[in-house]
Amino acid sequence: MRGVPTWALKGSAVCLTVLATFAAANYVGGHVKDRSAPLRPSLHPDTGQVSLGPGVRTTTSAPVTETTVS
Amino acid sequence: MNVDTFMWILARVTGLAATAALAISLLTGLALRSAVLDWLATNRAVRATHEFTAMLWIPLGFLHLVFLLLDRNVRAGLHLVDLVVPFRVGFGTLAVGLGSLSLDLVVIVAVTGWLRRRLHPVAWRWIHRLSYVACALVFLHALLGGSDFSSPQVSAFTWSGAAILAVLSVSRILWGRLSAGEGRELRPDVPPAPVGRAGGRRADNGVVAGAGGRRGERRL
Numbered sequence: 047m048r049g050v051p052t053w054a055l056k057g058s059a060v061c062l063t064v065l066a067t068f069a070a071a072n073y074v075g076g077h078v079k080d081r082s083a084p085l086r087p088s089l090h091p092d093t094g095q096v097s098l099g100p101g102v103r104t105t106t107s108a109p110v111t112e113t114t115v116s
Numbered sequence: 117m118n119v120d121t122f123m124w125i126l127a128r129v130t131g132l133a134a135t136a137a138l139a140i141s142l143l144t145g146l147a148l149r150s151a152v153l154d155w156l157a158t159n160r161a162v163r164a165t166h167e168f169t170a171m172l173w174i175p176l177g178f179l180h181l182v183f184l185l186l187d188r189n190v191r192a193g194l195h196l197v198d199l200v201v202p203f204r205v206g207f208g209t210l211a212v213g214l215g216s217l218s219l220d221l222v223v224i225v226a227v228t229g230w231l232r233r234r235l236h237p238v239a240w241r242w243i244h245r246l247s248y249v250a251c252a253l254v255f256l257h258a259l260l261g262g263s264d265f266s267s268p269q270v271s272a273f274t275w276s277g278a279a280i281l282a283v284l285s286v287s288r289i290l291w292g293r294l295s296a297g298e299g300r301e302l303r304p305d306v307p308p309a310p311v312g313r314a315g316g317r318r319a320d321n322g323v324v325a326g327a328g329g330r331r332g333e334r335r336l
Contacts, residue, residue, distance in 0.1 A: 049157035055165040059140050063172045066136035070129045073269055078121060 120187045127183035127190075128263055132270070134176035135254060138222075139277050141169035142251050146281070150288045170226060177222070211260035218253035221246050248285055 144166035147153035153162050181199055184190045194212065198204050200220055203213035225247045232240050255278050264270045 049161060051157075052161040052164045055144075055157055055161050056168045059137075059144075059165055059169055059172060062140060063133060063137045063176075067129060067133040067176075070132035070136075070264075070270075071125075073267070074125050074128045074132070074264065077264070077267065078117070078125060 120189055123183045123187040124189065127180055127187060130176050130180040130183060131258065132264060134173050134180055135258060135274070136277075137169060137173035137176055138251055138254060139281060141166060141173055142247065142281055143284070144169060145247065146284045146288055150284055152284060167229075170229070173222075174226060177219070181219070208261065211257055214253045214260065215257035218250045218257055221250035221253065225250060251281070 144153070144162050147162050148159060148166060156162075157165075184194065185196070185199075193207050194205050198212070199216055202216035202220075203209055205212045225244055228235060228240060228243045235243075255274070258274070259265045265274055
């Protein structure tokens with residue numbers, strides 16, 4: 047047996063890559079945003095600069111000092 | 117959807133596609149030594165495919181970088197020099213740094229691959245083995261990036277592929293070429309490759325002819 051010819055192997059590699067590309071496009075197109083992804087920092091809306099910092103902000107509302115008991 | 121988001125999508129798509137093409141390249145490269153594809157094709161065909169896959173993953177990897185730089189969100193924190201100098205960026209330092217490091221390694225492997233005839237075989241072989249490290253870094257880069265590898269759909273394929281390649285790599289390191297491959301290697305009905313083939317490829321099918329016409333040790 048001489049096996050699969052070279053052109054068929056190369057064609058298979060191309061087909062697999064194209065298939066992976068389309069599958070990736072299909073998946074990424076349906077999952078544009080991923081909050082757990084750190085590789086795309088958000089831009090500050092005014093300056094256009096990258097804004098790095100903690101996601102938790104200090105609130106300006108009054109602190110809760112009492113609770114309601116039902 | 118704005119242009120930046122579209123570029124971000126394209127960067128992720130080309131990144132995933134480049135990873136797949138790189139996995140095919142690694143698989144065919146491993147097959148040359150481990151004989152894992154001996155049931156499918158001759159070593160000459162596998163070698164030609166292995167060299168051909170560079171034309172798949174290099175453009176995709178290049179496009180991955182281009183699309184990243186075209187996204188203003190990424191470009192705001194990532195400069196051109198950060199693509200080659202690792203661990204300089206202020207966000208996702210480890211994930212981005214591993215990507216830069218893997219880029220450096222694949223460039224070295226690719227360039228030395230084209231300059232193979234001008235290098236000492238032992239030096240070339242050790243440099244080419246950096247491709248294992250590069251592929252591991254690419255996988256870690258994608259994994260720590262978290263954009264897509266955190267999803268079950270993508271993880272199912274990527275972890276499966278990584279596991280297969282890891283098993284083959286360990287097998288290759290521990291046991292070398294399988295005995296079935298030796299049988300194919302010494303078969304008299306497999307003709308030697310023609311000498312002086314165009315395109316700068318090796319004409320000896322990776323096999324050095326020994327005394328009396330017997331095929332000897334592979335050099336890859």
